[in-house]
Every structure is written in C-alpha cells, then in structure tokens.
Amino acid sequence: MKKAIIIGATSGIGQEVARLLVRQGWRIGIAGRREEALRSMQQTNPEQIEIQCLDVTEDNAILHLNRLVDRLGGMDLFFLSSGVGYQNRNLEPEIELNTARTNVEGFTRMVTAAFDYFKKTGGGHIAVISSIAGTKGLGVAPAYSATKRFQNTYIDALAQLSRMQRLNIRFTDIRPGFVATDLLRNGKYPMLMHADEVARHIVRALKHKKRVAVIDGRYSLLVFFWRMIPRWLWERLPIKN
Template sequence: MNAELTGETRTAVVTGAGSGIGRSVAVELLRAGWSVALAGRRVETLEETAALAPDGTSTPLGASLCARTDVSEPQDVAALFSSVRENFGRLDLLFNNAGTFGPGGVPVEELPYDAWRHVVDTNLNGAFLCAQAAFRQMKEQDPQGGRIINNGSISAQVPRPHSIAYTTTKHALTGLTKSLSLDGRPYRIACGQIDIGNAATDMTERMRSGILQANGELMPEPVMDVSDVARTVRHMAELPLEANVQFATVLATNMPFIGRG
C-alpha cells in the first residue's frame, strides 16, 4: 500500500514556491491536506505563501516547511531533501518548478555567457538535482515510490523570439521527464510534465501590454488564472501511481500558441 491509499498525509516539495505558479500550487496542495516543503531563495516570500493557505476550507490544512534553497547549488538541494525526510518521513511528490527566463529581448548573438549559464543552472541543472534527490528518496523509502512533475512551459514545444536560453532548457526538461519516467518504472516512480502558457503571474505581466511575436510585431496576449494551473497539477499529483499524465498543456485559450510563428 502506498501513502495515497492508506489515508496518511501525503508530502510534497514545491520549488520556486515563493511566487507565481509555485506559490499557487503550494497553496492548492496545502488546502487539500498535503504537507508541503516550500523551497525558494527567500524565506520571507515562502512564509507569505504558507500564510495564504488558510481560507476556511473544511479540509484540514497540511503542514508547511519553509526551506531557503538555491536549486542550482547541490548542497542546498541536499539540505532540502534531508529536511523533508527528517520532518515528514517520506516524499510523495516533487513539483519541479523553479526557473528563470533570463534577460528578455536579447538577440542570440548578444546574450552574455554568464546569463546563459544562470538560466541553465537554474532551469535545467536545478531540476536535475532536485529530481535526482527525489528519485533517490522515493526509491529508498517504504512504501516505495512517488511522483515527479516537471514544469516544462509551452516553450518546451515552441520558442518565442530572443529566448534561446529559456527555450533550450525547457526542451531539455522534456528529455529529463522521459528519462525519469523510464528509469522510475521499476520503483513505482511516475514522472509527468505540465507545459503552461500565459498563467497570470508577475513573470507574465508583460503579456498584457504587448510582447514580441515571431513576425516582429508587439501584441498583447490573453492570460489565464494561475489557480487553473494549480488545480491541474493537483489532479496529476493525486492520481494513483498506476496512472500518469505524461504530458499536459494548459494555456490561455486564445493565446497565439497553435500556429505560433
């Protein structure tokens, strides 16, 4: 029997939980009774996220743990998952969400190498480090197993202009997702990916005023409520381990994605 079948509290790690999609997903899980380790660079914003969870819901709130974590630093990631083990005993879900877009509007020939490295270290290396630590814990715990959900973004499918670092890392996350899915089969570790388009967060605020399109024009784009993303992640997370959403695309209905470019 695994945790979701015994009625025990399920536990999750959410990276990038101090704002945006990570904050919304963490709050959704807490309100659903999950215990959640909120990981991010600033403890104060993580504590703000935890404080948003109480809303009068009849479901008992899960416990929260705020852990200052730079996902690109192996020692920070090791400390995060050690703390999860000590405080919660097991791990049922990793939502691999921490990420950065990098400098906006910079042509490929002008992108500084340091900026490239920062995006790769955060989006790709950080996702690998967290997935590796989660995989190790899920494999070793009893009962064995768990789920990893990677935030791929729709840039894992198609690029925007001047987004080479972000787009490259998000395409690489699809390979990470597939490899984790395959390697996790013997250990009841499921892995899926959610590709998100134009959820209303600070990162997408510029969509409302106008963003560069493939034809060179600036055009406002519609956005969707970030809570719709959070509910989708929760649905993926709460499936039995015998079922998996391998890839899901959730986007503002009228955004120029289908036919982009």
C-alpha cells in the same frame, strides 16, 4: 496524510499549488530562496507547512532538500516549480548562462535527488513545470526555450529509466502557456493565464497522474499546430514576444 515537497513556492504557480494542496489536507514542505516569503506562507497554516531556504543552483541544495523531507516525515509528491526565463535578443552571455544554471543544472540536481529518494523508499510522484516553449526554439528567448526542451527530454528519459529498473515512480511534465507571473514581467503575451487558474489545472493533473499536461486547452491546440510548422517556415516567422 499525503506529503508533498514544493520547490519554488515563494511566488507564482508554486505558491498557488501549495495553497491548494493545503486546502485538500496535504502536509507540505515548501522551499525557495526568500525566507520571509516562506515564513509568511507558513504562518497561514503552521501545522501543515514546513519550510526550508534553498537555492537549486547551490551545491548544498540536496542537503537542504533532505532536511526538509526529514522534518516533513517523508514525501509522496516532489513538485519542482523553480525556474527563470528572459527575453535576450542581444544574447547577453550571463543571461543565457544564468538561465542554464537554474533550468538545467538546478533542475537536474533536484530531480535526480527526488528520483533517488523514491527509488530507495519504494516509489512516489515527480512533477515538474516546464513550458510549451520547449516545443520550438523561440528566437527572442533562446536559452529559455532550449532549457525547457531539455526538461521535457530529461523527464522522458527518467520515465523510461524508471520502467527499465521496475520502479514505482510516476512522472508529470506540466507545460503551461503564458502565465501572468514575474517570469513574464516584460512584453505583451497572448492568451495570458493567471497563476491561480493554472494551479487548479495542475492539481487536477496531479490527482490523475497525467504524464504530460499542457495548460490549458487553447495551448494544447496551439502546440498541436505548432509542431507541424516546418523548420524553414519557423525560421522566417517574425515572432516579437
């Protein structure tokens, strides 16, 4: 039976992916900050689900991850779904710094731990949820878009490092468009997708071990043209959401 660790499984996309993997027969270890939500999900299928409270911004997060892996009996897939994002036109420092703590510091802490585990055990699959926001800097959410670019680049670098070291580690960088989760609780967004729909796309991408998965096709087209906008024009666009 395949085994997956899912970080950030207490709500949204991570929770929906966890549900789909359980239906497909995976044993999963789910982690997040809200113990009550974790226990509630475990009760739906206690034979296939292990749980662990974990905050990616805490120094002890790797210790908690290792405990969860041990209880699960190993892992074949590491899936990181935790992240924060805010609109911050006023550039309130704590909002920007908190975004970086989770999306950069926490991201790095957990992904490097997974990389080291798979390096020692002979290989595995690391998948992360980043965002199409990493394509260009969004003026309404500077830290969010910058941290997502960081995540894209970091996974690119680890994929190269894995090949340099001849490791059997696969990577999937999942870049959704706008998804109706708590992350987008403020503002109106075009082409809004639902978490369960996005999760189905993600599970297909994981099955085929896609290196980069932009979700969905509409956003793939958007990103294609988005990249072509010159910097001088981008800086003058009145983006409000």
